[in-house]
Amino acid sequence: MKVSIIGCTHAGTFSAMNILKEHPDWEVSVFERNDNLSFLSCGIALWVSDRVSDPNKMFYSSPEDLSQLGAHMYMGHDVTDINFDNKKLNVTNLTTGEKFEQEYDKLVITTGSAPIVPNIPGIDSDRVFLCKNWENAKELKDNAPKIKSAIVIGAGYIGAELAEGYSTLGKETTLIDALPNVLAKNFDENMSKIAEQDFKDHGVKLGMSEKVVSFEDNGDSVKVITDKSEYTADIAVMCVGFKPNTDMFKDNFETLDNGALIVDKYMHTSKPDVFSAGDAASVHYNPTNNNQYIPLATNSVRQGILVGKNIEKDVVPYIGTQSSSAVELFGRTYAASGLTAVHANILNKKVDSITYEDNYRPEFMLTTEKVTINLIWDPETREILGGALTSMYDVSQSANLISLAIQKKVTIDELAMVDFLFQPNFDKPINYVSAAAIAASEK
Structure with a gap:
């Protein structure tokens, strides 16, 4: 089986690794315009401001790593045209100018995004x-x-x-x-x-x-x-955002309004034998139960893994995303998952919300910090649809908890009674996430 992968940042890298893991005897060719792959661009600001130990560690893979797995690497090569009917790629070597055709049985489009x-x-x-x-x-x-x-x-x-x-x-x-x-x-x-x-x-x-x-x-x-x-x-x-890098071929597919290729839960596009993942593709957004464009490395990695799992037959479905994310600014953590009240209003989705504030651990400790939590839920089903936290204390992992709650359709009443640990170093007898859910339930 011949597989061609176009583009190799996160989705392309994980597609290649997992296809070869599942099918080590397949012929996998990777085409990438740049001379590097797997760059974690989320670390740019940290590197610029002297908070990265070694910039080379911002790459988790390399062309050599994929070659050792069995991939045929075409770095510095640009795919200039795709004949989907005959399953052929037109490729240009950006260094020598050489042009050639490449046949494929399965095609993976992981061309990523471009800055707006x-x-x-x-x-x-x-x-x-x-x-x-x-x-x-x-x-x-x-x-x-x-x-x-x-x-x-x-x-x-x-x-x-x-x-x-x-x-x-x-x-x-x-x-x-x-x-x-x-x-x-x-x-x-x-x-x-x-x-x-x-x-x-x-x-x-x-x-x-x-x-x-x-x-x-x-x-x-x-x-x-x-x-x-x-x-x-x-x-x-x-730094005004990104758009899917699909202009060359998007007219051949079902897409979102911005050109992102719509994929199903097994990463199939609307064309047979063509898969897509990462910033070139749509994601299923669980809080609204529809396809959206959310260019996050986490989504790219998971979708890339699924391409490898499903390239031969449909075996592992995509469970969707909550668009979980976090950032630290001036020592303060901001972390979120799912809908905000403003976003829900833009989508005309009826939600209820609450803001809860408390110290994250008991006041008898020598130090503590205030935590602010926004919790969003469906007023009819009471299922959690979103949550956000900010504090000078590291509350980032609580956003992961809320992400799981959204994914598993946990209600505010259930979250209020989850068996969270209590230890004065870490929280109060009622954990701050539970406390927010209790306040939501009472509202």
Whole structure:
């Protein structure tokens, strides 16, 4: 059996590893434009701000690793056309210019995502950077010691973390977003306001509800002009999100509105013998029970594993995602899973919600920290649909608990009575997650 994999970041890497694990005698060919694979781009801000021990450890695999497993690696090769009827790829060697055809029996499209780069005047300036891949990371790391100021555009996880990183390095930092709040797509306003206050307390200038309309390269600086103000810094970094890298072939498939390939629970696309996974594909979002685009490495890894499991026959179904995520900003943890109240409102989904606050462990301890929890549930079934936490204490794993609760359709009443441990070092006699669920049940 001949399998061709197009693209090899997370989904492609795990597809290749698991196909070869399940079928070591198959001929697996991997085509990747870059000279590297498996780069954990979520670590870019951490590396830029000197919190990574060794950047080489931001790669968990390599072309050599996959070759040792039996894959035929075509690094620095671009697939320029796909003939789905005849099952052939047109491939170009980006180093030599050589062109050739490759036949396949099964095709795996894991072309990932590309950063959204709006058509804004001046955006092609050498002082405007992206924050997506290894090359971007090296550029940002290289110029970090040389700059005194930076403007970060986009206040989602990546932009917020990069702005925090520049601030910790002592750079004059500005964070801009067209949405009204920091982390607006991940958290409700009460938690966004906490993050915004921390940014302000650390000297970061915020430009929320501001849309960038142009850039002006001044030679030694760049001016960012919004619909409300102007900002000038040594560099600007675009972090406004990602889109599926499927433009070349998306018209051949059933897709979401943004071009993400719709896949079923076994990772099949709408074309026979063509699979997809990761940022090029849709995911089944459990809180709303439909297909959505959620480009997270965790989703890519799990879907890649499933490609390997199901490449020959359907054996392991996808159980969906809650879009669980977390970030640390200025020592404070933000963690979430599932819907926010704002997102539910946008989707016209009826939910109920509560905010609960308490110290995470008893007040007789020498120290403790306040935990704020938002819990979202279906008012009819009482099933949990979302939750978010923030604290100076590490509450990240509690988001994983809420993720499992959403996936298993746990009700607020059941979560209130879960057998959580009690030990004064870690929590109170009623764990803070249970306490939030009790408050929700009483409401």
